[in-house]
Amino acid sequence: MARADKRSGDRSAGAIGEVVTRALRRAAADLGAPGADFRLERPRDSSHGDLASNIALALASKLRRPPREIALALAAKLEGTAGVRAVEVAGPGFLNFRLEAAVVGGAVRTILRAGADYGRSDEGAGRRIMVEFVSANPTGPLHLGHGRQAALGDAIASLLEWSGWRVHREFYFNDAGAQIDRLAESVWARCRQRSGRDARIPEGGYHGEYVTDIAAAFLEERRGRRASPGEARLESESTEAPGEETGQARAGDPTSGDLDSLRDFAVRTLRDGQKRDLAAFRVRFDEFYPETRLYSDGRVAATIRALDETGLTRMEGGAKWLETTRYGDQKDRVMVKSDGSPTYFLPDVAYHMTKWERGFRHVVNVQGADHHSTVDRVRAGLQALGRPAGYPEYVLHQMVTVVRGGAEVRFSKRAGSYTTLAELVAEVGTDVARYFFLMRRPEAHLAFDLELALDQSDRNPVYKVQYAHARLCRIQLRAGRQFGDDPAFAADADPSLLRTPLEREVSNQLAEFPGFLRRAAAARAPHLVCDYLERTAGLVNSWYQAGHPLRDPRQRALVADDDLRAARLALVGAARIVLANGLALLGLDAPERMVRDGDSGDR
């Protein structure tokens, strides 16, 4: 039962968990129940000890004996297990383990040794995995949904990296098709309006302020180019369109030459803007994959041929359909319209085939839940071509609304109808925005609370975690100043001196970090990391506060006794590592000191 080993290891305090798991399995076998499936984990309530197991409850039906009776029998056999101080039977038949102080504190030593790598695991074993996310069309600035997706995709990618996967971050964009045409026409209309002519934004076009900006920039660039003889090639291109001599469009419909250069210009400008927004949001991609490449490579045509060969396509009403219902889709889908052009479905299938052909057997697509209808048909198309049923994997997230005092607020200027990511980041900062996007389950609607986001106290979970980190750094700094302690001083500490309930609780909590990361990675659920960090920060703050001069100075970290101070500084260092690693993984800063607006920073 290697799997049971791994499971219990996830939830236990590392090495000691393995020891106890083995002892439990042996004891269970003695009672006539080998290969038992059970759990060993840290109980929620610390009064239930350092570790707890449901093994007796799990074996009750198999052994046809009352769970408490089994628990008592097991407890007797487990007396004397190395590192275990006491075994108790509690509740309906749980086994609670109290560990030796050296074992509890020992986690601290492990953490200090692993440092910036603490929390990494090797589930992925170096296998490659692609995370595709954001994938915004270049028809406007990134909005809040993209922001959530950027934070989510990036954090999932990091979680996978920490779990031993080789991760490829990819951004797919539709730089062709009807929406891009509408964009070009919209910019063209603004160009004409700028030169005092009559023009209207087309049906389904784009009305945001940014369209006007692009029009202005386009006209500006044309003028600049005319003056520069070095741009002869582009110049000759642009003169293909009639009425270009003045550098402004003339009355009448746009020619294809006009629209082509406008389209290119608009797409380039918007993509540059998106990249800028993403860079400010600290999100990077390994690859940007354009839809047009699928056409120029002949992949779309090849996909049609390949699908034809499956015998699952048919002509109906002048369109070519694929029998996706065969693979669980709700209805068959059109792949080539009656006018001969492909639906988006076809390049989507072609695109996902490239993922497979590029060697990615594991792919996670992060998308807004408003696209969930595409999941079944894309998978069906891929299955028709022989790819496995669940390929690719999807994380679908719900939409984001910004609220203040319970009421929805909109501060959309750039894009007209929606709030942009850049506007939000300007308002609350990258750290806060990223964290808020991550702290809820993807499939839950996200109410982004502006009031809380702008709060710079510990009520704001971002600052709560960052402040706990900064606080630990200050203790280290003071230890150096006051006692001349260096990092080696803490590294050599005797962890069994960590005996107060809070010290034990913090140690146990820190020991759980790697298991949490593994679980969060497997579930593609960064919010679990947020929960973990908040809880850890809360415990760190409680521990720190317990030593407040007016409460119990004996519990403070920087006591005069060298051995005890060393042990506590080891805990400080370990907690700092865990918080810093968690923040780094989520793409947030781990500041050594916090400076609040309107604060000098000194206290």
Place this chain on the structure above:
RNA sequence: GCGCCCGUAGCUCAGCUGGAUAGAGCAUCGGCCUUCUAAGCCGAGGGUCCCAGGUUCGAGUCCUGGCGGGCGUGCCA
């Protein structure tokens, strides 16, 4: 109509593969700064886990059927 997601404290939400008395933050109430550490801490109150059945030693968690909300259901992307 059908499909997917959601429904847990006044509010925003966690709740791991079915486990012990269902948790956190905010809000409310009560304590704690003559500073070794208040961007804080300690404590209290607050629950029909949407409803009804079922599965079993045990259900917020799994199954079935309802109710409520969101999204989708194009030869749009």
